Amino acid sequence: MVSSVKSSAGAGKSKTTKTKSSPQEIAIDALHVTKIYRGDTDVLALDDVSVQIRKNEFFTLLGPSGCGKTTLLRLIAGFEHPTAGMITLEGEDISLLPPYQRPVNTVFQSYALFPHMSVAENIGFGLEMLGKPKSEIDRTVDNMLELVKMTELKNRQTSQISGGQQQRVALARALAPRPKVLLLDEPLSALDLKLRKQMQIELKRLQHETGITFVFVTHDQEEALTMSDRVAVMSEGNILQVGPPREIYDHPAERFVANFIGDTNFITAGLVSIGKSSAKVKLPSGKTVAAALPQGGISKSDAKGKVTVVIRPEHARIGKAASNSTLSGTLQNIVYIGTDTHYHLELPKGDIFIIRSQNQRDFEESHRVGKKYGIEIGPGAVQVLRD
């Protein structure tokens, strides 16, 4: 595996449990890819990005708009070419190939269905361009229509079907030529919530059934966690962390990752000692607790004795104020949101700590705003950030 500064996290664990990484197993390998859009002012869209996408995995590029996720997708598709660096597909350098020579297909955000063709003609287009015989095209189109459950709409015009159906046609069209990698550019963003949830499961099913590598771009963290085998979190042209959803959520390495995915409490703590995979940190309350270190660790000189730790709201409990509480604070707000209740506590230094507690049926709220409470933090809930 080619090492890279920022994308090594996450690869380690599963690599050892599965099989050893060899070139045949990697679908897409991006090596030090930089993309600068030239113009009146040059825009650095990707800044020396290296990432490996494995065969048959559902890989998600997650980040806010402008983070470079779509640029990376367009570079893999061939709509743009890298300013520096290289992209290989199954070991073959494809950096400079035009899109029509890459065995890679895209599902576009706008679907981009050809309005002058029927559903079947749209799905068959790729195979037709590849010069496949008509009998094979017809057979594949029928299979694809069945795969996305659209058989009865075969001869419709694309303007006569709903948004969700257009989405399925776009998927079928991109899958029909059996690409080595399927790229999906925020394909669910135009759908309403219910349909989106349905399509998330549908996409996962399609990926399983076809065995094709999916590279999915989204800014929706929940979508990324739901569907992906691995997620790459991007910000400002960099990949900050790569790993399975659980690892990204439970062990964020950087403040941006922790903040972008889920709700988080940030606390500044003193570094007491540092071990191989965990450290001891001193919380503002004076208590010393064990904390997990991020993949790749931190160097002591980085931290200058102070580190930022994160605690997820659902990993803390509200309890009686006691001298041996891990932290304590004054209850400021109780927010009832149906499934959960959020308690907002003000720590002695003025920071707000949020606790999320799952509600029981007919549960009587006994906590009172203005009173002091203890914050109990379970073992393994404290994570040290790299910054």
Next chain:
Amino acid sequence: MADASMVSPAKKTGRAFSIRKQTGFTTMAIVCFFLLYAPLLPLVFYSFNAGTSLAFFEGFSFRWYVAAWNNDLVIDATIRSVYLAAAASSIATVLATMAALGTTRTKPYKGLTAIYVMINQPLMVPEIVTAVALLILFASIKAATNYHGMAYLIIAHTAFCIPFAYLPIRARLEGMDLSLETAAADLYATPWLTFRRVTFPLLWPGILAGMMLAFVISLDDVVITELVKSSGQDTLPTYMLGQLRRAITPEVNAISSVLLAVSVIMVTIFFFLNRKSS
């Protein structure tokens, strides 16, 4: 139109600002339409006059339409006009399509705006200036080659037809989702196949609209034709101009009415083609 002001306010709540509520706006619009169309009414009206006068209506008759139909000079000029308009608008449309692709399907380059302005030059340069310039240029070529054929008129008409063909084609290209062509390339279509299978079929209504507009513009042209044509190359408009210098009969009205009808039909088709595109 006047009824619009009678609509109850409750029905208009959909739009906060309506220009119609401005005092005098509706009146102004009616006056403008009147000035535009009123002069055409007597022209069409007297084309059906049974008498020879343009001022006294002596009964309804198709007499002048029949006269024009039987006038060899009119038929000759009509055939030449249609031939010229067809040739010029076809060539202009091909060139305009290429120009439209070259100004919308490329990465933005230096001088793109300048090229855009240059393509539309015939819209800005006074027609008489172009006409005189062509007269002088072609006169020297005619003297040198002794060729006096239709090519001069076709070239001249092609030149001023280009922007009229270009604008609707460009508008159609700009309204087209660029990701369609990207998708075609993604699905293994080479640039030529992308053009043939995706760009061109979607651009087709725009091309047709541009061609019809160019055809009408060429059909109506007087100034450039008058100065460029050799003797015996009258088009319908220049023939009519020649007639007006002599005795005016309702025959001119009849020809004008037919020309008007053809133009209206073609412009109507043009609008329908354009509406389909949006």
